[in-house]
Amino acid sequence: MGNSVGYWDSCSGCTDSVDGYISHRLFPIHPKHHVHVGSGCDECKGKGIVFHPFTKADAKAFEEWAREECKR
Numbered sequence: 001m002g003n004s005v006g007y008w009d010s011c012s013g014c015t016d017s018v019d020g021y022i023s024h025r026l027f028p029i030h031p032k033h034h035v036h037v038g039s040g041c042d043e044c045k046g047k048g049i050v051f052h053p054f055t056k057a058d059a060k061a062f063e064e065w066a067r068e069e070c071k072r
């Protein structure tokens with residue numbers, strides 16, 4: 001155990017987005033995480049991308065939420 005599970009995403013602090021879509025021309029794609037790399041800011045410690053932890057508890061909570069949604 002102890003593996004950090006989650007996903008990398010573009011940093012909202014240093015990537016310009018228009019209506020939620022990041023301009024592909026302005027920011028390079030990260031070769032490993034396949035997300036746009038921003039110019040770097042305090043939010044991402046200059047990396048341009050941020051890590052969103054996704055725990056088993058989160059997965060379970062989402063599963064239960066989805067199940068409740070289906071009942072409606």
Ligand SMILES: [Zn+2]
Nearest residue numbers: 011014041044
């Ligand atoms: Zn940033």
